Amino acid sequence: MLEPLALEHDRKTTLPGLREALNALPPRPPILSFAEYVALPEDERAVYDEARDDFMRLTLRVPTPEQDLSARILAKLIASNPRRKNSRRGLMISAPMFYGKTELALLLARSVEHEHAKRFPDYAAAGEVPVVWVEVTDHATGKALLSQIVRFLAPTVGLPTQITTEELRRRTVDLLHIHRTKLLVIDEAHNLSGSDPSSVIKALQNESSATVALVGISLASGKAFGSGAGLQVTMRCDMVELRKIDGKSDDGLALWRRWVAIFDRNLPLCDHVPGTLTRNARVLHKAANGRLAVLAMIVERLVASIVDDPHRQDEQVTRERLFAVLDSLRHTTAVRHRITLDDLVEAA
Structure with a gap:
C-alpha cells in the first residue's frame, strides 16, 4: 500500500x-x-x-555540469563568507526562460538544508533557518525585498507602516544572524530595478554572513545588474549561466x-x-x-x-x-x- x-x-x-x-x-x-x-x-x-x-x-532528475559547478562554488562561499568582514561574495544563476534556473536553486537549497541537518539534528527545534527563499515581483524595491525576508523569518511580527529602509535592513540582518541563515535565495531577481535594490543587496552582503544567491533571467545583461549600481553586485558574485546543449x-x-x-x-x-x-x-x-x-x-x-x-x-x-x-x-x-x-x- x-x-x-x-x-x-x-x-x-x-x-x-x-x-x-x-x-x-x-x-x-x-x-x-x-x-x-x-x-x-x-x-x-x-x-x-x-x-x-x-x-x-x-x-x-538528471545530473548536470551546472549542478556540480554551483554546488562547489556555494560550498566555498558558505565556508568563507563568515570569515570575511566586508565584500562578501554571492552566487548568480542566470539563463533565459525554460532553462531550469529555479530547479537548480531548489537543488542547492536542499543540499544546504540537508547538510545543516546532518551537523545539527535539532536545528529546526532550535529555531535555526539555514535557507531563506524569497521571490520578487516586477519592479520590486529594496524595501519590499527586505520586508519579504523579515516575513519569511518572523511571519507574526508586524512592521510599522513608516519604517525606514535602514531600520528594516537592520532588522533583516539581525534575523538572519539569529536564525543562523547560511543561504538567502532571491528568485526572479531580474524583476528588481533601479539602484535601491542593488544597494540593499550590497548592504546585506556587507553586514550578513549569509551567502546571497540571485536567480533570474539574463542577470548580467539585464536592467537590475547589467549596468550602474547593479554592477557592484554583479562584480561580487560568481556567475553560473545555464545554456542549451x-x-x-x-x-x-x-x-x-x-x-x-x-x-x-x-x-x-x-x-x-x-x-x-x-x-x-x-x-x-x-x-x-x-x-x-x-x-x-x-x-x-x-x-x-x-x-x-x-x-x-x-x-x-x-x-x-x-x-x-x-x-x-x-x-x-x-x-x-x-x-x-x-x-x-x-x-x-
Missing part, C-alpha cells in the same frame, strides 16, 4: 512551504505489470497513479543522450521497456531546442498522457504516443519545431 504524499503549502516563500518543498522527494513507486495494475481496486490505482505523478514531478558537438550530444537515457530507464510505467526515448535522443534535442527543462516537460507530459488514458491497453512508449506529446508542445508553449511522425523510430 502506498501512502499519498501530503502537500499542505502552496508557496516556497514561507518557512513551512520551503521545508515541504525541500523534503518532498517521494521514492519511485513499486514496479507493477500492467495486468497487476489493472487488477488493483480503483482507489488503489488512483493512489498508485498519484505516486507516479509525484515521482515524475518532484524526484526524477549544442547538439553539433560530440560532448554536447553525449551529455544529452545520457540525460534522455536516465529518463528512459526510470519512467514509472507498467511493463516499460527502455529504448524508444533513447533512440530518439537527437529528435528530442531538436524538439526541445537543447533545453533540459523542456526535455523534462516532454517526458513528464508523455507519462501523464499514457497514465491518464482510461482506454489504454498497455503503457508502452511508442513513437505515436511520443509524437502526440511533441505535437501538442507546438500549440501549448512558445517552443517551435518541425518534428514529424516519420522522424521518430521505435525501440529496436
Whole structure:
C-alpha cells in the first residue's frame, strides 16, 4: 500500500512551504505489470497513479555540469563568507526562460538544508533557518525585498507602516544572524530595478554572513545588474549561466543522450521497456531546442498522457504516443519545431 504524499503549502516563500518543498522527494513507486495494475481496486490505482505523478514531478532528475559547478562554488562561499568582514561574495544563476534556473536553486537549497541537518539534528527545534527563499515581483524595491525576508523569518511580527529602509535592513540582518541563515535565495531577481535594490543587496552582503544567491533571467545583461549600481553586485558574485546543449558537438550530444537515457530507464510505467526515448535522443534535442527543462516537460507530459488514458491497453512508449506529446508542445508553449511522425523510430 502506498501512502499519498501530503502537500499542505502552496508557496516556497514561507518557512513551512520551503521545508515541504525541500523534503518532498517521494521514492519511485513499486514496479507493477500492467495486468497487476489493472487488477488493483480503483482507489488503489488512483493512489498508485498519484505516486507516479509525484515521482515524475518532484524526484526524477538528471545530473548536470551546472549542478556540480554551483554546488562547489556555494560550498566555498558558505565556508568563507563568515570569515570575511566586508565584500562578501554571492552566487548568480542566470539563463533565459525554460532553462531550469529555479530547479537548480531548489537543488542547492536542499543540499544546504540537508547538510545543516546532518551537523545539527535539532536545528529546526532550535529555531535555526539555514535557507531563506524569497521571490520578487516586477519592479520590486529594496524595501519590499527586505520586508519579504523579515516575513519569511518572523511571519507574526508586524512592521510599522513608516519604517525606514535602514531600520528594516537592520532588522533583516539581525534575523538572519539569529536564525543562523547560511543561504538567502532571491528568485526572479531580474524583476528588481533601479539602484535601491542593488544597494540593499550590497548592504546585506556587507553586514550578513549569509551567502546571497540571485536567480533570474539574463542577470548580467539585464536592467537590475547589467549596468550602474547593479554592477557592484554583479562584480561580487560568481556567475553560473545555464545554456542549451549544442547538439553539433560530440560532448554536447553525449551529455544529452545520457540525460534522455536516465529518463528512459526510470519512467514509472507498467511493463516499460527502455529504448524508444533513447533512440530518439537527437529528435528530442531538436524538439526541445537543447533545453533540459523542456526535455523534462516532454517526458513528464508523455507519462501523464499514457497514465491518464482510461482506454489504454498497455503503457508502452511508442513513437505515436511520443509524437502526440511533441505535437501538442507546438500549440501549448512558445517552443517551435518541425518534428514529424516519420522522424521518430521505435525501440529496436
